[in-house]
Amino acid sequence: MANPWAGEVDLVLDGQRRVLKLTLGALAELEVALETGSLVQLVERFEGSAFTARDVLLLLAAGLRGGGWDGTASDLANADIEGGPMAAARVAAELLARAFAMPGHPK
Template identity: 70%
Template sequence: MANPYAGEVALVIDDQRHVMRLTLGALAELEGALQAGTLVDLVQRFETATFSTRDVLALIVAGLRGGGWQGAAADLMSARIEGGAIGAARAAAELLARAFALPGEAS
């Protein structure tokens, strides 16, 4: 079970449940993977619904890696994500919100 108080979000990929978390290392990897801008820019894109599929993929990969996954973005190119593209975008947005929420704040 994912622990929202620890910033965790669950995502089912190819019928296997994964727990994602944006650790400091995962955030650094995410920042390096961003095509343009900073993490603040990424948050703003999600807040204004102007994010790209590249943003969603980068967040999912960083969250999976923070949760201990050893894969790469290429491993997800043909993967079945529960909820499809919308489910992936929702999980990415929730992951980003939980990474920057104080304990007890709603995400």
């Protein structure tokens, strides 16, 4: 079960509940994977509902690895996410918000 106070979010992936967390290493990995743009631009895209499926995929993959998963973005692209693309986007947005929330104030 995810701990929102620690910036964690749950996602059911291939029938198994996983915990996602954007650790410093996961954030650095995400910056590299984005290739262009910054994390600030990613946050702005989510705030403005202008994010892409690629943004969601990379964000979830980084968060899953921050939570201990050893898969790749390619593995995630072929996985079954409970709730489908809309749930994936919601979890990605929640994960991003929690990563940058003030301590003691989970989003």
